[in-house]
Amino acid sequence: MATPKGGNFGKVLEIDLSKQTFKTRPVSDEILQQYIGGRGLGAYYAVTEYKQGKNALDEDAFVFVGPGPLSGTMAVSHRTCFAHKSPYTGLMTHAETGAHLASEIKFAGWDGLYIKGRARKPIWLSIVNDKVEFKDASKMWGKTTDESHEMMVKEMKDPEIRTAVIGPAGENGVPFACIIVERFRAAARSGTGMVFGDKKLKGFAVRGTKYAVPVADNAKFLAAARVNKEANMQGEAWEGIKKWGTGGLMELKHFLHGSLVVKNYQTTWFPDIVKIGGEEAMRTFWKRHAACTNCPTHCLKLGVIRGGKYSGLVAEGPEYESGGLLGSNLGMTKFDEMIALIEACDAYGLDNISTGGVLAFATEAMEKGALKPTDLDGLKPKWNDGDTYMEMIRKIAYQEGKAGKLMAKGVRKMSKEIGKGSEAYANHVKGKELAAHDPRGDKIRAYSYTMGTCGGDHHEGQGPQALGMTAMADSLCICSFTNFLVYGAGTDKIITDMLNPLCGWNWKTEDYWTTAKRIMTTERVFNVREGISSKDDRLPIRMYKEKLPAGPRKDVIFTDADQKDMETKTYGFFGWDEKGIPTEASLKAYGLDYLIPDVNAAKKKYNL
Amino acid sequence: MEEKKLPDVLEKETTRRAFLRGTATAAGSALAITAIGGIAPKKAEAQYSVQGVPGTKPYAQKYRFAERQNCTGCRSCEFACSLFHTGNVRPALSRIYLAKYKDIVDVPVMCWHCDDTPCINACPTTPKAIQKDAKTNGIVLDPKICLGAKCMKCQEACPAKYIRGNADTGQPLICDLCGGDPQCVKACMEQAGNPQGPCLQGRPVGIGVNMAFRDVTPDQAGKDLANLLFYPNVEGKRVVPAKTKTKKGR
Numbered sequence: 001m002a003t004p005k006g007g008n009f010g011k012v013l014e015i016d017l018s019k020q021t022f023k024t025r026p027v028s029d030e031i032l033q034q035y036i037g038g039r040g041l042g043a044y045y046a047v048t049e050y051k052q053g054k055n056a057l058d059e060d061a062f063v064f065v066g067p068g069p070l071s072g073t074m075a076v077s078h079r080t081c082f083a084h085k086s087p088y089t090g091l092m093t094h095a096e097t098g099a100h101l102a103s104e105i106k107f108a109g110w111d112g113l114y115i116k117g118r119a120r121k122p123i124w125l126s127i128v129n130d131k132v133e134f135k136d137a138s139k140m141w142g143k144t145t146d147e148s149h150e151m152m153v154k155e156m157k158d159p160e161i162r163t164a165v166i167g168p169a170g171e172n173g174v175p176f177a178c179i180i181v182e183r184f185r186a187a188a189r190s191g192t193g194m195v196f197g198d199k200k201l202k203g204f205a206v207r208g209t210k211y212a213v214p215v216a217d218n219a220k221f222l223a224a225a226r227v228n229k230e231a232n233m234q235g236e237a238w239e240g241i242k243k244w245g246t247g248g249l250m251e252l253k254h255f256l257h258g259s260l261v262v263k264n265y266q267t268t269w270f271p272d273i274v275k276i277g278g279e280e281a282m283r284t285f286w287k288r289h290a291a292c293t294n295c296p297t298h299c300l301k302l303g304v305i306r307g308g309k310y311s312g313l314v315a316e317g318p319e320y321e322s323g324g325l326l327g328s329n330l331g332m333t334k335f336d337e338m339i340a341l342i343e344a345c346d347a348y349g350l351d352n353i354s355t356g357g358v359l360a361f362a363t364e365a366m367e368k369g370a371l372k373p374t375d376l377d378g379l380k381p382k383w384n385d386g387d388t389y390m391e392m393i394r395k396i397a398y399q400e401g402k403a404g405k406l407m408a409k410g411v412r413k414m415s416k417e418i419g420k421g422s423e424a425y426a427n428h429v430k431g432k433e434l435a436a437h438d439p440r441g442d443k444i445r446a447y448s449y450t451m452g453t454c455g456g457d458h459h460e461g462q463g464p465q466a467l468g469m470t471a472m473a474d475s476l477c478i479c480s481f482t483n484f485l486v487y488g489a490g491t492d493k494i495i496t497d498m499l500n501p502l503c504g505w506n507w508k509t510e511d512y513w514t515t516a517k518r519i520m521t522t523e524r525v526f527n528v529r530e531g532i533s534s535k536d537d538r539l540p541i542r543m544y545k546e547k548l549p550a551g552p553r554k555d556v557i558f559t560d561a562d563q564k565d566m567e568t569k570t571y572g573f574f575g576w577d578e579k580g581i582p583t584e585a586s587l588k589a590y591g592l593d594y595l596i597p598d599v600n601a602a603k604k605k606y607n608l
Numbered sequence: 609m610e611e612k613k614l615p616d617v618l619e620k621e622t623t624r625r626a627f628l629r630g631t632a633t634a635a636g637s638a639l640a641i642t643a644i645g646g647i648a649p650k651k652a653e654a655q656y657s658v659q660g661v662p663g664t665k666p667y668a669q670k671y672r673f674a675e676r677q678n679c680t681g682c683r684s685c686e687f688a689c690s691l692f693h694t695g696n697v698r699p700a701l702s703r704i705y706l707a708k709y710k711d712i713v714d715v716p717v718m719c720w721h722c723d724d725t726p727c728i729n730a731c732p733t734t735p736k737a738i739q740k741d742a743k744t745n746g747i748v749l750d751p752k753i754c755l756g757a758k759c760m761k762c763q764e765a766c767p768a769k770y771i772r773g774n775a776d777t778g779q780p781l782i783c784d785l786c787g788g789d790p791q792c793v794k795a796c797m798e799q800a801g802n803p804q805g806p807c808l809q810g811r812p813v814g815i816g817v818n819m820a821f822r823d824v825t826p827d828q829a830g831k832d833l834a835n836l837l838f839y840p841n842v843e844g845k846r847v848v849p850a851k852t853k854t855k856k857g858r
Contacts, residue, residue, distance in 0.1 A: 209698075233799055311847075343847075
């Protein structure tokens with residue numbers, strides 16, 4: 001077992017919440033070369049430690065919080081990955097977030113945090129370099145994410161600590177609850193908040209001052225990191241992201257691309273977008289640009305509402321996803337109300353995207369008569385009704401009353417429960433709500449929704465190669481805005497050039513692709529064990545049945561031919577068979593021989 | 609005395625122009641003296657021009673200035689600084705750092721290279737453990753003389769509350785301007801690229817750039833900035849949701 005020469009310390013901090021103990025879990029260079037870190041390493045732990053049908057909320061279920069080898073170096077790498085089995089979808093899942101958490105974990109001397117067990121009373125963790133403390137969180141329990149963050153800062157007496165906390169939604173077991181990092185960033189979409197809540201873990205705070213990331217060949221690495229950074233600083237398209245964040249896409253996707261989501265994916269045409277989009281935000285709302293660690297693309301926009309009902313509201317956004325799902329998808333035309341909905345979700349620790357999907361589904365179900373106000377405690381959601389939506393968000397977060405309990409189940413279970421033809425407009429993939437890109441207008445996004453590990457996620461890569469590159473980006477913990485979206489075809493070379501001198505590896509560009517395929521296939525095997533196959537890699541029914549009624553992509557539909565094409569290309573690229581099951585030959589090629597029995601057992605069990 | 613002279617001066621014909629010229633020269637020499645301590649090397653140390661515009665003449669960056677409202681909080685200054693001084697990226701040892709204020713603004717906390725040098729005046733050792741490099745205007749620490757954590761008189765004296773201790777040695781972390789080519793300015797110039805412009809800048813003179821801002825603690829600077837950007841919510845408090853309630857865990 002070789003210790004890493006650079007990039008990693010070879011130590012993961014293993015924390016047992018039940019016994020309130022911690023220890024160092026060594027990681028060998030061989031494993032790190034195969035699974036990198038973050039998402040890949042989390043998938044490796046899950047697939048080797050879990051048996052089929054493992055309950056994601058078991059006491060010994062883990063959450064792996066991983067930075068990557070490039071975090072805390074001169075390369076642009078600042079994402080933190082939360083990898084675990086999702087209690088929401090029952091599949092392998094990963095949630096990434098920005099901010100400064102990843103480098104702080106590295107400066108504290110760890111390659112990742114492996115958190116398992118369940119505390120008897122609410123606790124939170126403070127991790128300062130090698131020291132881990134289990135602190136009482138009974139006063140924090142029930143508090144919103146920003147209040148908890150503030151209490152942690154106060155107790156640690158250090159404003160520079162980096163925190164990750166859950167809100168009331170996670171505590172109350174909402175399956176799409178998220179983790180909020182440093183107040184404004186979220187690791188969402190995979191129910192990590194619910195797992196934390198189940199573990200009675202309010203959150204953790206990290207401060208690292210003692211260590212620097214070791215580098216095998218400093219001069220060579222710095223030169224390579226320089227190439228990486230310059231590509232980021234010079235990318236012309238990213239001037240847009242710098243100026244507008246992703247919020248500027250709202251108008252663009254509406255007017256030009258025809259893939260904005262409107263009123264539960266009924267259409268993509270919503271001229272009122274000008275009242276809630278990036279331009280309105282630029283004119284009246286945004287006051288400050290903020291960046292993650294060492295990143296030239298400062299995509300986070302902070303603003304304040306001046307005047308009106310929500311005067312003084314300081315918030316982040318709208319981003320394309322939050323503004324799409326809690327704005328146009330709910331037919332919102334009032335900017336401040338939309339921002340208030342986004343901010344409420346962040347405060348309660350709810351995933352903006354899934355919450356928006358649930359609210360829109362409930363509204364359409366009410367419109368079509370599948371739901372009655374009595375089902376929702378007398379609430380009668382209508383498009384553009386900010387106050388009712390605000391109340392619904394609160395009910396979801398606290399699972400309050402009949403309405404809260406119903407809506408906290410998510411779209412898939414809701415539509416199953418209410419029936420009455422609501423499956424036709426229940427928009428989810430593998431049980432997870434879609435993000436703000438209509439796959440009829442943005443057909444290549446369907447790869448991400450259907451073929452990605454998590455299901456329903458917009459951020460898994462558009463196209464077979466991009467799926468692989470995203471797997472690498474999430475394992476290296478690099479943001480896609482500073483990675484393959486900038487480099488394009490040169491990504492493999494830029495990344496390999498950085499990794500070799502950093503970690504003392506001897507990679508060729510082919511190794512980049514083998515690793516990408518290995519990580520994707522590992523996750524796929526995990527999901528195949530849970531019963532996933534090509535029958536699940538499908539978009540919601542609406543995308544195949546209803547033509548877009550208006551907009552730049554009027555009359556477009558996602559056809560069966562599109563579906564077939566997507567399956568052939570993806571399965572072919574990763575070496576999976578026509579049912580989406582990794583073949584024995586490709587498992588061997590990726591060095592995943594140990595998973596062959598699992599795949600064969602799953603094939604037999606599910607008749608594939 | 610001056611009042612007596614005044615009529616004489618006014619009687620002269622070209623008085624106004626001469627007066628202006630005279631003032632300019634006087635101010636110029638005063639500037640030169642304050643700014644560069646009497647030595648004005650012709651060759652500029654910095655290889656990077658202040659405006660970041662190609663083709664502009666680079667000049668010595670003896671003082672720094674921060675457009676605080678432009679800071680994106682990316683910490684590239686910390687990364688560049690610690691890399692230059694320690695060979696590794698380790699922001700805890702950076703000679704410039706960001707202070708968070710109420711999570712809504714970041715304040716770059718840095719050495720202003722004051723001409724009246726309160727930190728050096730406060731240094732109790734003989735010879736002084738910290739001294740100004742006459743050529744670059746950077747403050748250089750002699751680790752052999754410095755008393756370290758038990759002293760920190762410089763930290764107390766710093767009007768900007770900038771100086772912090774080295775986590776390893778206990779000695780103060782003070783800015784030496786990287787020998788005349790401050791890496792933090794370079795990093796910020798390159799990548800901040802805010803629509804309004806970058807935050808850190810290097811200047812050949814200190815007058816007008818450091819006096820108004822240096823006597824402000826990081827906390828006060830954060831307050832100022834929050835007031836400037838986020839009025840009326842200068843504390844950055846969350847307004848929504850109004851209703852939260854405590855519920856016991858499952």
